[in-house]
Amino acid sequence: MAIWQKKDNSTPEQDRSGSFFSMLPVAIVMCALVLVLAAVAKNVSYTAQGPSLELLDVEKQDITHLSGKSDCLLIYEDDTMGTMGLNEMMSVLSQMRIPFDALECGDVQAEMLADYSELVLSVTHYQYLGEVLGDIRSWVKAGGNLMILYPPELSGSFRSLFDILGVRDCGDSYAVVESLHFSDGFLLGGASRDFAVSDPYDSSMSVYLEDDCEVFAQTSGAYPVPIIWRRNAGRGTVVVDNLGFLEKGYRGLHCAAYSLLGPACIYPVINASAFYIDDFPSPVPSGYAPYIERDYNLSIKDFYSSRWWTDTYNLAKKYGFKYTGMVIEEYSDQVSGIFERNTDMERYLYFGNMLLNLGGEIGLHGYNHMPLVLEDFDYMGLFDSYSQWRSYQDMRNAVNELKNFCASLYPGRTFQVYVPPSNIISEDGIDLLASDFPDIKAIASVYLPGGLAYCQEFQVEENGIISTPRVIAGYILGDYTRLVALSELNFHMVSSHFQHPDDVLDEDRGAELGWANMFANLSDYVDWLYTAVPSIRSMTGSEIAAAVQRYDYIDMTQTRSENGIHLELANFYDEAWFMLRINEGQEIVHISGGECSHLDNTLYLIRAVSNEVDIQFS
Ligand SMILES: [Zn+2]
CATH class of the missing domain: 3.40.50.880 (Class I glutamine amidotransferase (GATase) domain)
Known part of the structure; x- marks a missing residue:
C-alpha cells in the first residue's frame, strides 16, 4: 500500500533559510547555474539527461481492446x-x-x-x-x-x-x-x-x-x-x-x-503539461515593430534577446517546466530544387542550447513556413500567399535538409516532434513524415477544430504517429481559452500551450497590449495551472507523446464493491494515471497495485504500477 500526500505548493524561489546542510543544495544549484551560464556563453551544448518518460516501442495494432458489458x-x-x-x-x-x-x-x-x-x-x-x-x-x-x-x-x-x-x-x-x-x-x-x-x-x-x-x-x-x-x-x-x-x-x-x-x-488521464514555442529558433525580422518601439525603444532583434527570451526563460525556471522549440530554417517560399543550408547559426546555438539546458527539446517545424501540401491541396482561397510543394520528393528534401540542419546545430539529439506550419498538413505530408522520417514520433497540431487546421485527439494514429495536440495558445488567453484549459485539465489532466515570438508583432494576437501585459497574462495562466495541480508532470513534446501512448493504449475493466473499485488493466506497460472522484464522503484507506495522491476535495490522482489495482474506501 502506498498513499502519498499532495505535494507542497512551493516554487523554487521561495526562501529556505536554515542550517549549513540545508543551504548546501542551494550552493550546489548556484554552482551548477554558473557552470550552465558559462557553457551557454560559449555555445556549448550539454549532454542532456534522458527523458522523464521513454517512448514505448509498441504498435497500435498490437494493443488489446477489452469488450466488457456496457453499464x-x-x-x-x-x-x-x-x-x-x-x-x-x-x-x-x-x-x-x-x-x-x-x-x-x-x-x-x-x-x-x-x-x-x-x-x-x-x-x-x-x-x-x-x-x-x-x-x-x-x-x-x-x-x-x-x-x-x-x-x-x-x-x-x-x-x-x-x-x-x-x-x-x-x-x-x-x-x-x-x-x-x-x-x-x-x-x-x-x-x-x-x-x-x-x-x-x-x-x-x-x-x-x-x-x-x-x-x-x-x-x-x-x-x-x-x-x-x-x-x-x-x-x-x-x-x-x-x-x-x-x-x-x-x-x-x-x-x-x-x-x-x-x-x-x-x-484514465495523461497527467502532463507542455509548452511549445513556435518558430523558435528561427531567423528574426530586421528593423522595428510599432508596439515594441513604443514600449521599449528596441529593435525586434534586441527585444527578443533582452526582454522576450529573458522573461520567457525565467518563467519556465520559476515553475520548473520545459519548452519544446520548433525550428524554422529560413522564411523563403521555395518549394522545389536544392534547399540551401542557412549558415547564420549563432542565434540557433544561443537560444537552442539555453532551451535544451532548461531540459527542453528541439522539434521540427519546417525548412520554411510552407505547409506540407502538394499542388492538388485546396486552400479554399484562404492562403493566397502560400506556395504548394511541387512534388513529394521536394517535400522530403526540404524536411531532410531541416533535419540535417538541426543535427549539425544540436549533435546527439533526435528530432521527434513535428508541428505543421500554420497547423496545416495534407494526407501526403502526414504519409511522408510517417513513412520516410522514422525519427519523427509525434505531430503536435491543434486540439480544437477550425478552418483548414489539422485537428487531433490525444491518441496514437494507425500509421504509428502519436497525436499530441496543443490545446491553447498565445498571450491573450481570453475567456474561451481559459474555459477550454479548465475543461482539458479536468478531462485529460493536460495542459498544452503554444506561443510564438512574433505574437508581440501581431495586433490580432495582442501586440497592442504591449509585452508586459501579454507576459502577465501568460504568467497568470501558468500560476493558475501549477496552483490547481502542483504535481502535474512538466514534459517536453516527446515526453508528452510517451504519456499519450500509455494513456491511449490503456484499457480497463472495473469491478465495483460497496467500498471499493478493482481495476484490471490491459496494455499496461510500466505506469498509467487515473483521476478518481469519490462522491459519497468517503476517503481512500487502502490501495494496492498503485499509488494515490489527494488532488482536491473528492478528487484523487491514481498512478497504477501494476495491471491490477485495488482501491478501498473508508
Ligand atoms: Zn510557425
Missing part, C-alpha cells in the same frame, strides 16, 4: 442538439473507458433499462420517449443513475421529471449564462476564479431547486442559475447538466458532470 446507456434524439450531444458524449465516455451502448429514442424499450446502471439522455423533446419516461423514473428510484446532458425543450413530458430532478420551479424562458462559478473541489482549478463564457446565448433552464440538490456549478452573480447539480432520488442519483454548450472545448465539464453519478468514478 451505461446513451439515449439520443436524432435532431441537431441530440446528435451533437451524442457525438460529444461518445467521445467523453470512450475516452473515460466507460463501455456504453447508444440508442435512438424510438428504439428504447422499458425492459432494456434493467441492463444498465447509468443512463445519459441527449434528448431535446422528451415526449419522444413516450411511456419510457415513467419507466426511467421508476428505474432511478430503484437505484439507477440518470444524467440529463443538456437543457431540453420545456415540454410537459420533461416537466413530469421535475420531482426526481429536484426542480421546484422553472421559468418559461432560458437564461443567458455569461459567467460560471464552480463550487470548491468540483473541478481542478475551477473554484479559484469565475469563468466568463464567450458567445453566451439563452442556453440554460431558469430553474429554482429543492434544498436537497447539491449544486456544483452555477452562474456568477447575485441570483445564480444552477448549471450542474446532483440529487439523490430514491436509491438512485440524478445529475442535470444545464450548460447547453456541446462542443469539444467543453468536454471536461460534461465528463465532470458524468463523474458525479454513483458512488465513485475513475478514468
Whole structure:
C-alpha cells in the first residue's frame, strides 16, 4: 500500500533559510547555474539527461481492446442538439473507458433499462420517449443513475421529471449564462476564479431547486442559475447538466458532470503539461515593430534577446517546466530544387542550447513556413500567399535538409516532434513524415477544430504517429481559452500551450497590449495551472507523446464493491494515471497495485504500477 500526500505548493524561489546542510543544495544549484551560464556563453551544448518518460516501442495494432458489458446507456434524439450531444458524449465516455451502448429514442424499450446502471439522455423533446419516461423514473428510484446532458425543450413530458430532478420551479424562458462559478473541489482549478463564457446565448433552464440538490456549478452573480447539480432520488442519483454548450472545448465539464453519478468514478488521464514555442529558433525580422518601439525603444532583434527570451526563460525556471522549440530554417517560399543550408547559426546555438539546458527539446517545424501540401491541396482561397510543394520528393528534401540542419546545430539529439506550419498538413505530408522520417514520433497540431487546421485527439494514429495536440495558445488567453484549459485539465489532466515570438508583432494576437501585459497574462495562466495541480508532470513534446501512448493504449475493466473499485488493466506497460472522484464522503484507506495522491476535495490522482489495482474506501 502506498498513499502519498499532495505535494507542497512551493516554487523554487521561495526562501529556505536554515542550517549549513540545508543551504548546501542551494550552493550546489548556484554552482551548477554558473557552470550552465558559462557553457551557454560559449555555445556549448550539454549532454542532456534522458527523458522523464521513454517512448514505448509498441504498435497500435498490437494493443488489446477489452469488450466488457456496457453499464451505461446513451439515449439520443436524432435532431441537431441530440446528435451533437451524442457525438460529444461518445467521445467523453470512450475516452473515460466507460463501455456504453447508444440508442435512438424510438428504439428504447422499458425492459432494456434493467441492463444498465447509468443512463445519459441527449434528448431535446422528451415526449419522444413516450411511456419510457415513467419507466426511467421508476428505474432511478430503484437505484439507477440518470444524467440529463443538456437543457431540453420545456415540454410537459420533461416537466413530469421535475420531482426526481429536484426542480421546484422553472421559468418559461432560458437564461443567458455569461459567467460560471464552480463550487470548491468540483473541478481542478475551477473554484479559484469565475469563468466568463464567450458567445453566451439563452442556453440554460431558469430553474429554482429543492434544498436537497447539491449544486456544483452555477452562474456568477447575485441570483445564480444552477448549471450542474446532483440529487439523490430514491436509491438512485440524478445529475442535470444545464450548460447547453456541446462542443469539444467543453468536454471536461460534461465528463465532470458524468463523474458525479454513483458512488465513485475513475478514468484514465495523461497527467502532463507542455509548452511549445513556435518558430523558435528561427531567423528574426530586421528593423522595428510599432508596439515594441513604443514600449521599449528596441529593435525586434534586441527585444527578443533582452526582454522576450529573458522573461520567457525565467518563467519556465520559476515553475520548473520545459519548452519544446520548433525550428524554422529560413522564411523563403521555395518549394522545389536544392534547399540551401542557412549558415547564420549563432542565434540557433544561443537560444537552442539555453532551451535544451532548461531540459527542453528541439522539434521540427519546417525548412520554411510552407505547409506540407502538394499542388492538388485546396486552400479554399484562404492562403493566397502560400506556395504548394511541387512534388513529394521536394517535400522530403526540404524536411531532410531541416533535419540535417538541426543535427549539425544540436549533435546527439533526435528530432521527434513535428508541428505543421500554420497547423496545416495534407494526407501526403502526414504519409511522408510517417513513412520516410522514422525519427519523427509525434505531430503536435491543434486540439480544437477550425478552418483548414489539422485537428487531433490525444491518441496514437494507425500509421504509428502519436497525436499530441496543443490545446491553447498565445498571450491573450481570453475567456474561451481559459474555459477550454479548465475543461482539458479536468478531462485529460493536460495542459498544452503554444506561443510564438512574433505574437508581440501581431495586433490580432495582442501586440497592442504591449509585452508586459501579454507576459502577465501568460504568467497568470501558468500560476493558475501549477496552483490547481502542483504535481502535474512538466514534459517536453516527446515526453508528452510517451504519456499519450500509455494513456491511449490503456484499457480497463472495473469491478465495483460497496467500498471499493478493482481495476484490471490491459496494455499496461510500466505506469498509467487515473483521476478518481469519490462522491459519497468517503476517503481512500487502502490501495494496492498503485499509488494515490489527494488532488482536491473528492478528487484523487491514481498512478497504477501494476495491471491490477485495488482501491478501498473508508
Ligand atoms: Zn510557425
